[in-house]
Amino acid sequence: MCIETMFGNTHPSQRPFRPWILLSLWVLMGWTLLASRLLSTAAETERPADFVRLDHVIPDIVLDLKYATADNFTGQVVAGYETPACWITRAAANALVKVQEELRPMGLSLMVFDAFRPQKAVDFFVAWSLKPDETATIKARYYPKLAKKDLFPQGFISEKSGHTRGSAVDLTLCSLSNDTPPQPLDMGAPFDFFGEASATFFPELSGQQRSNRLLLKTLMEKNGFKPYTVEWWHFTLRDEPYPETYFDFLLAP
Numbered sequence: 651m652c653i654e655t656m657f658g659n660t661h662p663s664q665r666p667f668r669p670w671i672l673l674s675l676w677v678l679m680g681w682t683l684l685a686s687r688l689l690s691t692a693a694e695t696e697r698p699a700d701f702v703r704l705d706h707v708i709p710d711i712v713l714d715l716k717y718a719t720a721d722n723f724t725g726q727v728v729a730g731y732e733t734p735a736c737w738i739t740r741a742a743a744n745a746l747v748k749v750q751e752e753l754r755p756m757g758l759s760l761m762v763f764d765a766f767r768p769q770k771a772v773d774f775f776v777a778w779s780l781k782p783d784e785t786a787t788i789k790a791r792y793y794p795k796l797a798k799k800d801l802f803p804q805g806f807i808s809e810k811s812g813h814t815r816g817s818a819v820d821l822t823l824c825s826l827s828n829d830t831p832p833q834p835l836d837m838g839a840p841f842d843f844f845g846e847a848s849a850t851f852f853p854e855l856s857g858q859q860r861s862n863r864l865l866l867k868t869l870m871e872k873n874g875f876k877p878y879t880v881e882w883w884h885f886t887l888r889d890e891p892y893p894e895t896y897f898d899f900l901l902a903p
């Protein structure tokens with residue numbers, strides 16, 4: 651049976667879309683997407699003027715850029731972090747200014763683990779997850795209940811990260827003090843722990859750990875960020891200026 655006889659003698663306005671029209675639309679959309687992708691790729695390695703150094707905007711913020719050291723789940727300095735600097739969009743930095751202003755009277759500060767993350771670093775994570783070799787101490791600390799090969803398929807590591815759009819940030823709370831090393835508050839699971847204990851509302855937290863996580867979440871949400879409920883430390887600016895663009899510029903000082 652052909653399409654025409656299936657639908658009978660209908661008025662032209664009532665006729666369904668022909669398959670070839672749909673196919674043409676798909677082809678057109680495909681070319682449009684490809685063209686925009688190629689155009690945006692050319693721009694991705696350039697740092698836009700509205701990216702700022704977070705420590706220049708908030709001089710008393712505490713930076714603990716884990717990927718610029720070997721103290722992270724790969725056990726190595728991550729590609730792209732050889733010259734560490736904490737870049738972020740101005741919109742996200744301005745929102746963090748307000749969070750920090752609320753924390754100071756409590757004797758607390760934000761402690762940032764990561765903000766803008768170049769695409770080459772994300773690629774490095776994927777490549778790391780696909781290599782079979784692993785270190786027992788790193789596995790015990792970051793993914794004790796999972797096999798390394800499952801981190802990628804289970805979504806703990808992926809080919810795209812909101813961090814490369816410049817308005818996502820990984821952070822915790824710490825003491826605000828000039829003369830002692832800032833002490834991070836107890837959140838019940840370390841940054842980048844791949845497991846259920848990282849979920850914001852993990853039920854086995856102590857009362858103090860729960861209230862620490864809630865304080866961070868409440869202040870971040872109040873000032874324009876949305877939380878990610880499977881990672882207590884990860885927040886994305888609600889109105890991010892580059893929702894579709896993944897950057898790969900150098901973390902220049």
Ligand SMILES: [Zn+2]
Binds near residue numbers: 813818819820884885
């Ligand atoms: Zn994150």
